[in-house]
Amino acid sequence: MRESELSGPLHYLTLHEAADLLRRREVSSMELTRAALQHIHDLDDRIHAFLTLTEELALEQARQADERLARGEGSPLTGIPAAIKDVICTQGVRTTCASRILEPFVPPYDATVIERLQEAAFVMVGKTNMDEFAMGSSGENSAFGPTHNPWALDRVPGGSSSGSAAAVAAGMAYYALGSDTGGSIRQPAALCGVVGLKPTYGRVSRYGLVAFASSLDQIGPFTRSVRDAALVFQAIAGHDPRDSTSAPLEVPDLTEALVPDLRGIRIGVPQEYFVEGMDAAVREAVVAAVNQMAALGAQVDWEVSLPSTPYALAVYYIIAPSEASANLARYDGVKYGYSYTQSDSMWENMEKTRQYGFGDEVKRRIMLGTYALSAGYYDAYYLKAQKVRTLIRREFDAAFEDHDVLVTPVSPTPAFKLGEKVEDPLQMYLSDVCTIPVNIAGLPGISIPCGFAQASDGARLPIGVQILAKPFDEASLFRVAYAYEQATGWHRESPPL
Amino acid sequence: MPLSREEVQHIALLARVGLGEEDIARFREQLSEILDYFQRLRQVNTDDVPPTAHTLPLHNVMRPDEPRPSFEKKEILANAPQRENGLFRVQAILEE
Numbered sequence: 001m002r003e004s005e006l007s008g009p010l011h012y013l014t015l016h017e018a019a020d021l022l023r024r025r026e027v028s029s030m031e032l033t034r035a036a037l038q039h040i041h042d043l044d045d046r047i048h049a050f051l052t053l054t055e056e057l058a059l060e061q062a063r064q065a066d067e068r069l070a071r072g073e074g075s076p077l078t079g080i081p082a083a084i085k086d087v088i089c090t091q092g093v094r095t096t097c098a099s100r101i102l103e104p105f106v107p108p109y110d111a112t113v114i115e116r117l118q119e120a121a122f123v124m125v126g127k128t129n130m131d132e133f134a135m136g137s138s139g140e141n142s143a144f145g146p147t148h149n150p151w152a153l154d155r156v157p158g159g160s161s162s163g164s165a166a167a168v169a170a171g172m173a174y175y176a177l178g179s180d181t182g183g184s185i186r187q188p189a190a191l192c193g194v195v196g197l198k199p200t201y202g203r204v205s206r207y208g209l210v211a212f213a214s215s216l217d218q219i220g221p222f223t224r225s226v227r228d229a230a231l232v233f234q235a236i237a238g239h240d241p242r243d244s245t246s247a248p249l250e251v252p253d254l255t256e257a258l259v260p261d262l263r264g265i266r267i268g269v270p271q272e273y274f275v276e277g278m279d280a281a282v283r284e285a286v287v288a289a290v291n292q293m294a295a296l297g298a299q300v301d302w303e304v305s306l307p308s309t310p311y312a313l314a315v316y317y318i319i320a321p322s323e324a325s326a327n328l329a330r331y332d333g334v335k336y337g338y339s340y341t342q343s344d345s346m347w348e349n350m351e352k353t354r355q356y357g358f359g360d361e362v363k364r365r366i367m368l369g370t371y372a373l374s375a376g377y378y379d380a381y382y383l384k385a386q387k388v389r390t391l392i393r394r395e396f397d398a399a400f401e402d403h404d405v406l407v408t409p410v411s412p413t414p415a416f417k418l419g420e421k422v423e424d425p426l427q428m429y430l431s432d433v434c435t436i437p438v439n440i441a442g443l444p445g446i447s448i449p450c451g452f453a454q455a456s457d458g459a460r461l462p463i464g465v466q467i468l469a470k471p472f473d474e475a476s477l478f479r480v481a482y483a484y485e486q487a488t489g490w491h492r493e494s495p496p497l
Numbered sequence: 498m499p500l501s502r503e504e505v506q507h508i509a510l511l512a513r514v515g516l517g518e519e520d521i522a523r524f525r526e527q528l529s530e531i532l533d534y535f536q537r538l539r540q541v542n543t544d545d546v547p548p549t550a551h552t553l554p555l556h557n558v559m560r561p562d563e564p565r566p567s568f569e570k571k572e573i574l575a576n577a578p579q580r581e582n583g584l585f586r587v588q589a590i591l592e593e
Contacts, residue, residue: 108572202553215551244558245551314535325512332513334587339578346588347513355515363514367505367528370512384538386548391541393549425527426534442552471552 011039011171012494015228018174019076022069029069029079032174033062033123036081040125040172043497047148047170049163051086052094053126065121076231077120083173085164086127087134088219089208090114093124097210098142099132101337101357111208112243113177113219113236120235125173128163132359133328134184134212136160137431140422141361148418149192150495152459155415158188158431161222165192168222169495175232176222181213182316183410183435185220186447190410190464193449193493195481196222197229200471201442202247204233205240213323214245216316216439225491226448226482230254233474249472257475258482263297265480268403271302272309273434278412281453282463286409289450289465289484293407296483301403306395311388312437317429318372318385319440324362325369331357364425393441400470405480407467409434414453414461434466444474448481449490462493499529 139162161178189196
């Protein structure tokens with residue numbers, strides 16, 4: 001099929017539209033893959049979404065997918081080009097975590113999510129840029145240079161899954177995988193105008209995800225529609241004996257949840273998420289989104305209160321760095337990665353390996369965590385944070401007793417300028433204030449496009465709305481997200497590249 | 498309650514992260530500001546509240562202890578910065 005016969009350019013089709021064309025043999029996986037790779041070559045000098053391109057592998061995978069499709073086999077993901085965050089291990093393909101310390105690392109195995117996508121005969125076009133070790137909210141902590149927001153190239157795409165969000169927004173891949181520890185899928189999805197899903201903690205295997213904060217990390221998809229997010233989620237979710245925190249639960253068929261009305265759905269809007277200093281356009285767009293959901297038949301309660309919300313950020317920035325300080329102890333220059341070897345002293349070599357191998361934000365978090373766990377401070381920081389974590393969970397549990405979903409903003413502001421917050425870590429941390437409580441409580445959350453803000457410099461910047469559900473109830477979340485999306489169509493917009 | 502220069506150096510030593518002179522000054526300021534922000538947790542009453550380490554209702558996940566193949570030695574050593582005779586090469590840890 002020629003491009004002129006499609007509703008838009010081939011690379012801006014949604015995943016399920018591309019899958020329909022493949023199944024009808026109107027386009028081949030080879031054509032989709034070549035188009036995606038060409039699009040990456042045309043644009044990525046300006047965006048820098050990718051750290052590694054896997055062109056040969058992608059073309060070989062496309063050939064195999066076409067064979068499978070020709071036999072009338074395959075699933076919705078068969079032959080569809082995807083981008084993978086460079087924190088997810090890919091056998092034989094460099095996996096750097098955007099860190100100098102892992103720059104030469106080639107994993108000897110695939111993450112479980114990669115194996116599951118391979119069973120579906122997916123196509124991997126490359127590994128995406130990110131904040132180093134997934135620590136950051138802007139993409140600027142990449143050791144290999146920042147990613148630019150496709151909607152405004154002088155602005156951040158959000159983080160830490162910066163390249164995955166930008167790649168999907170710019171039409172370089174039909175979907176991408178990211179990881180979300182405190183908002184690292186949902187916040188960049190909002191800032192780039194795409195759909196981003198953080199599944200329930202335990203829903204998707206973390207085997208082969210390079211660990212940042214093990215009690216919070218979760219893998220999820222970026223897509224250009226809610227249906228697409230459900231398709232990718234369905235493919236990667238489910239129990240994995242190789243991850244002891246993977247939940248031994250069946251994953252329901254989510255396509256049944258994709259119905260365009262919200263009658264009988266009870267929505268709660270927690271007041272504490274409309275924080276001081278929130279951008280007026282964000283507030284208006286989120287309120288308008290809730291009103292639209294009400295118009296679709298949902299019952300809305302504007303008076304929900306989660307009083308411990310203002311403490312969530314402090315809880316997170318104690319727990320996540322504490323876990324990180326333990327997880328990142330493995331980078332000692334012996335087993336893999338960068339190694340400083342100039343000194344005669346073993347300790348000096350280890351310290352210099354970590355001095356030159358890690359960037360500033362990673363060092364800050366390792367030091368914060370080391371401090372919070374050290375003798376004399378453990379009770380005041382780590383244990384206290386774990387107790388407040390219990391309170392935050394309990395408040396969510398109570399809210400979900402009489403609400404099916406909660407609806408909130410994703411990020412207090414649209415995309416900010418590159419460089420704006422680099423020197424002020426605490427200000428950077430505050431951009432995660434609406435996403436962090438969700439990881440603390442282990443809930444599923446989705447960010448979907450809900451409008452645009454007009455910046456003073458003329459940029460038109462995407463805004464996202466966040467929908468939360470109780471643990472393992474992704475179905476409710478998808479139902480609300482789908483009905484809203486179908487009624488509005490914000491997801492059909494693409495950046496002016 | 499700003500961190501002292503010595504405290505920053507002590508944390509860096511515990512974490513085995515080498516720091517340059519300018520790093521010490523910068524991290525001292527930034528970490529102090531972040532630790533100061535954490536003080537807000539003191540306002541929360543957590544008497545009789547148990548800690549949450551993770552959110553899943555799972556405890557002691559077990560599997561049968563059955564032998565299965567492991568990685569080939571050469572696959573694991575392929576990423577080693579220094580190797581010798583099929584082993585990781587490390588510096589002497591014990592001093593004379």
